Amino acid sequence: MKQLFFILLSIVIVSQGIAQSEKFTKAMTTGIATFDSAKTADDMLASAAAFERIGDAEKTQWLPYYYASLSQVIYAFMKNDMSQSDAYANKAEELLKKADALQPNNSEISCVKSMIATLHMLVNPQNRWQEYGPVIQTELDNAKKQDPANPRPYYLQGQNLRNTPEQFGGGCTTAKPVLEEALKKYETFKPASAIAPNWGKGQVEKTLATCK
Amino acid sequence: MLPLLPLLILLLSFLAGSAQTVVSGKVKDGKGRPVQGASISLKDTYDGATSDTLGDYHFKTTEKGEQVLLATSIGFKLQEQKITISGATMHIDIVLKQEPNELTAVTITAGSFEASDTKRTTVLNPIDIVTTASANADITSAIKTLPGAQQVGESEGLFVRGGTAQETKVFIDGTLVNNFFFSSVPDIAQRGRFSPFIFKGTVFSAGGYSALYGQALSSALILESVDLPDQSSASVGISTVGLNGGFQKLAKKKNASWGVNYNYTNLAAYFAVVKQRPDNFKIPEFHNGEANFRIKTSKTGMLKFYGYFNYNRLGLRRPDIDSIELKNAFKLTNFNVYGNLSWKEKLGKKWHLYMGASYSNNTDKIGNELQDQHNVPVSMNMEPYDTKTFYVRSNGELAQIKTVLERRLYGLSAVRFGGEYMYFTDRNTYTNQYVTNGTTTAEDHFKAAFAEADIYLTNDLAAKFGGRFEHSSQLDKANVVPRISLAYKVGNKAQASLAYGIFYQKPEKDYYLRGYAYNNLLYTKATHYIANYQRVSRDYTLRIEGYYKKYANLVKTYGTSNAGIIDSVATSGYGEAKGIELFWRDRKTLKNVDYWISYSYLDTKRDYLNYPYAIQPNFAANHTASLVVKKFVTKIKTQFNGSYTFATGRPYYNIKYSNTAGKYQIADQGKTITYNNLSFSVNYLPTIGNAKTKNFIVWVLSVNNVLGSDQVFGYNYSYNGMRKDPVLPTARRFYFLGCFLSFGVDRSDDVINSNL
Numbered sequence: 001m002k003q004l005f006f007i008l009l010s011i012v013i014v015s016q017g018i019a020q021s022e023k024f025t026k027a028m029t030t031g032i033a034t035f036d037s038a039k040t041a042d043d044m045l046a047s048a049a050a051f052e053r054i055g056d057a058e059k060t061q062w063l064p065y066y067y068a069s070l071s072q073v074i075y076a077f078m079k080n081d082m083s084q085s086d087a088y089a090n091k092a093e094e095l096l097k098k099a100d101a102l103q104p105n106n107s108e109i110s111c112v113k114s115m116i117a118t119l120h121m122l123v124n125p126q127n128r129w130q131e132y133g134p135v136i137q138t139e140l141d142n143a144k145k146q147d148p149a150n151p152r153p154y155y156l157q158g159q160n161l162r163n164t165p166e167q168f169g170g171g172c173t174t175a176k177p178v179l180e181e182a183l184k185k186y187e188t189f190k191p192a193s194a195i196a197p198n199w200g201k202g203q204v205e206k207t208l209a210t211c212k
Numbered sequence: 213m214l215p216l217l218p219l220l221i222l223l224l225s226f227l228a229g230s231a232q233t234v235v236s237g238k239v240k241d242g243k244g245r246p247v248q249g250a251s252i253s254l255k256d257t258y259d260g261a262t263s264d265t266l267g268d269y270h271f272k273t274t275e276k277g278e279q280v281l282l283a284t285s286i287g288f289k290l291q292e293q294k295i296t297i298s299g300a301t302m303h304i305d306i307v308l309k310q311e312p313n314e315l316t317a318v319t320i321t322a323g324s325f326e327a328s329d330t331k332r333t334t335v336l337n338p339i340d341i342v343t344t345a346s347a348n349a350d351i352t353s354a355i356k357t358l359p360g361a362q363q364v365g366e367s368e369g370l371f372v373r374g375g376t377a378q379e380t381k382v383f384i385d386g387t388l389v390n391n392f393f394f395s396s397v398p399d400i401a402q403r404g405r406f407s408p409f410i411f412k413g414t415v416f417s418a419g420g421y422s423a424l425y426g427q428a429l430s431s432a433l434i435l436e437s438v439d440l441p442d443q444s445s446a447s448v449g450i451s452t453v454g455l456n457g458g459f460q461k462l463a464k465k466k467n468a469s470w471g472v473n474y475n476y477t478n479l480a481a482y483f484a485v486v487k488q489r490p491d492n493f494k495i496p497e498f499h500n501g502e503a504n505f506r507i508k509t510s511k512t513g514m515l516k517f518y519g520y521f522n523y524n525r526l527g528l529r530r531p532d533i534d535s536i537e538l539k540n541a542f543k544l545t546n547f548n549v550y551g552n553l554s555w556k557e558k559l560g561k562k563w564h565l566y567m568g569a570s571y572s573n574n575t576d577k578i579g580n581e582l583q584d585q586h587n588v589p590v591s592m593n594m595e596p597y598d599t600k601t602f603y604v605r606s607n608g609e610l611a612q613i614k615t616v617l618e619r620r621l622y623g624l625s626a627v628r629f630g631g632e633y634m635y636f637t638d639r640n641t642y643t644n645q646y647v648t649n650g651t652t653t654a655e656d657h658f659k660a661a662f663a664e665a666d667i668y669l670t671n672d673l674a675a676k677f678g679g680r681f682e683h684s685s686q687l688d689k690a691n692v693v694p695r696i697s698l699a700y701k702v703g704n705k706a707q708a709s710l711a712y713g714i715f716y717q718k719p720e721k722d723y724y725l726r727g728y729a730y731n732n733l734l735y736t737k738a739t740h741y742i743a744n745y746q747r748v749s750r751d752y753t754l755r756i757e758g759y760y761k762k763y764a765n766l767v768k769t770y771g772t773s774n775a776g777i778i779d780s781v782a783t784s785g786y787g788e789a790k791g792i793e794l795f796w797r798d799r800k801t802l803k804n805v806d807y808w809i810s811y812s813y814l815d816t817k818r819d820y821l822n823y824p825y826a827i828q829p830n831f832a833a834n835h836t837a838s839l840v841v842k843k844f845v846t847k848i849k850t851q852f853n854g855s856y857t858f859a860t861g862r863p864y865y866n867i868k869y870s871n872t873a874g875k876y877q878i879a880d881q882g883k884t885i886t887y888n889n890l891s892f893s894v895n896y897l898p899t900i901g902n903a904k905t906k907n908f909i910v911w912v913l914s915v916n917n918v919l920g921s922d923q924v925f926g927y928n929y930s931y932n933g934m935r936k937d938p939v940l941p942t943a944r945r946f947y948f949l950g951c952f953l954s955f956g957v958d959r960s961d962d963v964i965n966s967n968l
Contacts, residue, residue, distance in 0.1 A: 023258075027258050042248075042249065042262075042264075042265075045249050045262055046261075046262040049251035049253075049260065049261075049262045050258075050260070050262075052251065052253075053251075053253045053257070053258050053259070053260045054258050056253070056255075056256065057256050057257050057258055082750050083749070083750060084286075087286045087287060088286065091286055131442075134442055134443075165846050167846050167847060167849055168846070
C-alpha cells in the first residue's frame with residue numbers, strides 16, 4: 001500500500017514536471033504558429049507580447065525572448081513609422097539582450113542584432129550609416145561564422161542588397177547569387193527542435209521572384 | 213485508503229486550477245485616451261493580452277488567488293497592481309503613466325539651432341554644413357544661411373541680430389576658442405580655422421543661451437568634436453588651393469585612436485588664373501597641422517585631445533584712398549597653436565562630469581607701408597599719411613579650465629553646476645614714425661561660476677533656470693546674471709518656447725592695448741527676450757522666432773581726429789535690436805530634393821564707438837533671406853547643391869569730427885546696393901557602392917556668385933571726405949575644384965546601407 005502511494009505520488013510529481021515542459025512547448029508552438037501567420041502589424045505586436053510573457057515566466061529559456069525581439073523588429077518594419085522606429089528598436093534590443101545573456105554567441109541572435117541596426121539606420125540613413133552600417137555588416141558576418149549552415153544571414157544580406165540601388169552595387173544582379181545561396185542553405189537546414197528558428201524561406205522565394 | 217487522500221486533494225486542486233477566469237478591461241493614458249498595443253500580463257505566467265485600438269484587452273487564466281497584474285507599453289511606465297483571482301470574471305481598467313522620454317519630451321529651443329548626429333530630430337545635420345553650396349566647407353558660412361546671421365563680406369565672424377562679430381563667441385567641447393578665424397585682413401572676411409569634419413555636433417544660439425557659457429552679448433556657437441573613428445584610414449586631397457594628407461589609426465580593441473593631418477594651401481596657381489582686385493605681392497600661403505587622440509577611459513568615459521598649428525603669410529597692395537599717387541601695402545604673418553583636452557565620465561548612476569582645458573597662443577606680425585607707384589616706401593609727416601606706415605606684433609595667449617557636474621533628477625530633469633577659469637595675456641609691440649617698439653600689455657584673470665536646472669514639470673512643460681557669476685580682474689568687477697527659458701508642447705510635433713536672459717561681455721582687449729585713456733569701464737550688457745514656435749517632423753521643419761534685445765554700456769570712443777585716432781573710451785553706449793525670423797525646411801515635397809528657406813527681419817539702432825547718436829550700424833541689413841537646395845542623383849552618383857542669398861542694402865556713414873560742434877557728426881551717408889549671391893556646388897562620388905574597392909573618392913566643384921552679381925560691402929572714405937571707394941570682394945566669383953581620396957577604408961558598404 002505504502003509502495004503504491006509512493007509510486008502514485010512520484011507519477012504525479014513527474015507528470016507535473018512533464019506538464020510544465022509540455023506547457024512551454026505547447027505555448028511556444030502556438031506562439032510560433034501565430035507568428036508565422038501574422039498578417040497585420042498588430043498581430044505581430046501581440047506575438048511579441050505573448051513571447052515576452054513566456055520568457056518572463058520561464059526566465060531560463062532564450063527562445064521566447066528571441067522570438068519576442070524578432071516579432072518586435074518585424075512589427076516595426078510593418079509599421080514603418082520613422083518617428084517611433086527608434087523606440088521599437090530599443091524595445092527589441094532590450095528583449096534580445098535577455099536572449100543573448102542566456103545563449104551567447106548564437107547565430108540567430110546575431111541576425112536579429114543586424115535587423116535592429118537596420119531599423120535604427122533607416123530612420124535617417126544619410127546621417128546614420130556611419131554608425132549603423134558597420135554594425136549591420138559585422139553582425140551578419142558573426143552570424144555566418146557562428147553557424148555556417150544558417151541560411152538567415154544570407155537571406156538578410158540578400159534582402160539588403162535587393163533594396164540597394166544598382167548604382168550603389170545593389171539590385172538584383174548582386175542580390176541574386178546571395179539569395180540563391182540562402183535558398184540552397186534552406187534546403188539542407190535542419191532546425192535544432194520543433195520550436196527552434198526556422199523562418200525566412202518563403203521570403204527568399206518572394207524576393208527572388210521580384211528579380212525575374 | 214487514507215494515504216490516497218492527499219493525492220486526491222492534489223488531483224482535485226489540479227482540476228480546480230483548470231477552471232478559467234476571464235480578465236478584461238480598458239487601458240488608457242493619463243489624459244483618458246485609449247492606449248493601443250499595451251501589453252497586459254499576470255506576473256510569472258504565460259497569461260496576458262495586448263490591447264486593441266480601443267484600448268480594450270481580454271484574456272483567460274487558470275491562475276488563482278493573489279496575483280500581480282502587469283501593464284506596459286512603449287513610452288509608458290510599467291504599471292503593477294495586486295489582484296485576487298477568485299474565479300469570477302474580472303474587469304480591471306488600467307491607467308498608464310507616460311515615461312519621460314527624450315524623444316517625445318519638449319525641448320528648449322528658443323534662440324538655438326542644433327545640428328547633431330543624435331537621435332533627436334534636429335534642424336540641421338553636420339553633413340548639411342559640408343554640403344551647403346555657398347559655404348565651401350566653412351562652418352560659419354553655412355551658419356549664415358540660417359536666420360539671425362548677417363551677410364557681411366568685409367570681415368569675418370558672425371554678426372547676429374544686430375550684434376557685432378565680437379559679440380559671438382565660439383566654444384569647442386565646452387571651452388572658449390580665441391582666434392577661431394584666421395587673422396583679419398582689411399576688408400576681406402577670413403574663413404574659420406577648423407575643418408567641419410572634426411565636429412559631430414553644432415549648436416548655433418542666436419540668443420538666450422545657457423548659463424554654462426558667457427562673455428558673448430549676442431550669440432554662442434557651440435561645437436562638439438567627434439569621438440572615435442569607425443575605422444583606420446589614410447587620406448589625401450588635392451585642390452585648386454592646395455594639398456592635404458592625413459592618417460587616422462583606430463586601436464584593434466576600438467577603444468582608442470590617434471591621428472595626424474597636414475594641410476598646405478597656396479593660392480599662386482589660383483590667383484594666376486582668377487584675377488584678383490588687390491595686388492597680391494605675397495601670395496597667401498598656409499601650413500596647417502593637426503594631431504588628435506581619443507581614448508575610451510571606461511565604458512562611459514572619453515578623453516579627447518585635439519591639437520592645431522598654423523603658420524601663414526600673405527601680402528596685398530591696394531591704392532591709397534587719400535592720394536592717387538600712393539599705395540598701401542599690407543603684410544601679415546600669423547602663427548597659431550591651439551590645444552584642447554576634454555574628459556567626460558559618468559560617476560555612479562546619477563552624476564556626470566565634464567572637464568575641459570585648452571590653451572592657445574596666437575602671434576600676428578602686421579606691417580603696413582605707404583608706397584609710391586613703383587612700390588617704394590614713402591615717408592610723410594602730414595596727417596593722415598604720417599600714421600599709415602606702421603609695424604605691429606601682437607601676441608595673445610589664453611589658458612583655461614572648465615568643470616561641469618551634472619546630476620540627474622527625476623525623469624529628464626537635471627541640475628548642472630561648475631566653474632571656469634581663464635587667463636588671458638596680450639602683448640602688443642608697435643612701431644611707427646613717432647614710436648619705436650612701444651609695448652602695451654593686458655592681462656585678465658577671469659573666473660566664473662554657474663548653475664542651471666532643467667525642470668520637467670511634465671513631458672510637455674519644461675523650464676530651465678540658470679545663473680552665472682563672473683569676475684574679471686581686468687575690470688575688477690563682478691556680475692551675476694539670470695537666464696530663464698520655458699518650453700511647452702502645443703501638439704504632437706509642435707512646441708512654443710520663451711527665453712529671457714542677461715548677458716555681459718567685457719570690452720575687447722584692444723581698448724586696453726592701444727593706450728587710450730579710460731576710467732572705470734563697465735561690462736557691456738545685453739538683455740534678451742525671445743519667443744519661439746517650432747514644428748519639427750521627419751520631413752518638414754517650421755520655425756518662427758521673434759526677439760527683442762536691449763544693449764547697455766556699449767563702448768564709446770572719443771577723440772578729435774579724422775584719421776581714426778582715439779583719445780579715450782568709455783562704456784556709455786546703448787542700443788536695441790528687434791526682429792522676426794522664419795525657417796522652413798522641406799525634405800519631401802520634391803522627390804530627392806531637400807531645401808530650406810530662411811528669412812530674417814532686423815530693426816536695430818545703436819550708439820557706440822564714434823557714432824554721434826543711435827543709428828543703424830553698417831553691419832546690419834533690414835531683410836536677409838536664403839534658399840538652400842540639395843539633390844542627390846543616384847544614377848550618376850552626384851549631389852547637386854545650390855544656394856541663393858539676398859540681403860537689402862546696408863547703411864554706410866562718413867563720421868567726421870566737427871571742430872565747431874566739438875563732436876562727431878555724420879558728414880555723409882547712404883545705403884549699399886542689395887546683396888545677391890547664387891552659388892552652386894557639385895559632389896561626385898564615383899566609387900560609391902563599389903564593394904570591390906577600398907578607396908573612397910569625392911570630387912568637389914563649387915562656384916560662388918555664379919551670376920557675377922555686383923556685391924558692395926560698404927564704402928571707405930578719404931580723410932577729407934571728398935572720395936569714397938566701395939569695399940568689394942577680391943574677385944567677382946570664387947571657384948573651387950578638389951579631389952579627395954581615402955584609402956584602406958571600405959566605406960562603400962556604409963554608403964550602400966545609407967541608401968537602402
